[in-house]
Amino acid sequence: MSVVSIVKRELIQTIFTRRSIRRYTADPVGEEDVKTLLEAAMASPSAGNSQPWRFVVVTDRQTLDALAEVHAYGKMLFEAPLCIAVCGDPSLSRHWVQDCSAATENLLLAVAALGLGAVWLGVHPEADRAVAVRKVLRIPESIIPLNLISIGHPAEEKEPRTQYDGARVHRERW
Numbered sequence: 001m002s003v004v005s006i007v008k009r010e011l012i013q014t015i016f017t018r019r020s021i022r023r024y025t026a027d028p029v030g031e032e033d034v035k036t037l038l039e040a041a042m043a044s045p046s047a048g049n050s051q052p053w054r055f056v057v058v059t060d061r062q063t064l065d066a067l068a069e070v071h072a073y074g075k076m077l078f079e080a081p082l083c084i085a086v087c088g089d090p091s092l093s094r095h096w097v098q099d100c101s102a103a104t105e106n107l108l109l110a111v112a113a114l115g116l117g118a119v120w121l122g123v124h125p126e127a128d129r130a131v132a133v134r135k136v137l138r139i140p141e142s143i144i145p146l147n148l149i150s151i152g153h154p155a156e157e158k159e160p161r162t163q164y165d166g167a168r169v170h171r172e173r174w
């Protein structure tokens with residue numbers, strides 16, 4: 001098999017390997033890895049290449065705990081050594097949700113490729129969550145937090161998988 005074929009297979013395997021990981025060891029995530037995650041996120045497609053994403057990187061224990069307090073389904077942040085809030089600037093694009101979601105998936109795939117674990121914690125469009133997260137992170141009114149990505153070294157294992165379902169696929173027409 002050629003090197004190119006091996007790389008392609010590895011990429012597809014990484015897509016299947018990405019699972020929501022909610023348990024972490026106490027080990028911090030290295031700065032080099034944080035940079036790689038952000039580079040992967042910012043490699044994403046965006047409408048008109050407007051790149052309306054902004055990121056808040058959080059490693060401070062008190063701030064991580066404060067985020068865990070305000071997110072009803074984000075209690076794993078009490079354990080996580082790292083959180084990246086993916087935020088959008090609607091003044092740059094009316095497609096900011098799609099653009100920031102693409103950036104988030106790229107970030108999650110990079111997490112899997114680096115052997116880290118993460119889970120997407122939804123914020124927007126839950127208005128109360130957005131207000132609470134904005135307050136903790138001092139995000140300006142003009143910027144909307146789309147999600148919090150809880151990240152760490154995995155302390156749980158999940159099987160790689162596709163959820164392929166042929167019944168959801170239509171050929172040529174519906």
Ligand SMILES: Cc1cc2nc3c(=O)[nH]c(=O)nc-3n(C[C@H](O)[C@H](O)[C@H](O)COP(=O)(O)O)c2cc1C
Pocket residue numbers: 018019020021022073074119120121122
């Ligand atoms: C928009 C969005 C919001 C989510 N919010 C949460 C959340 O608040 N808490 C959580 O534990 N998981 C959350 N998840 C993760 C999903 O529960 C998870 O992706 C789904 O169960 C499929 O599992 P998998 O990620 O392992 O493939 C969210 C995922 C998305 C895409």
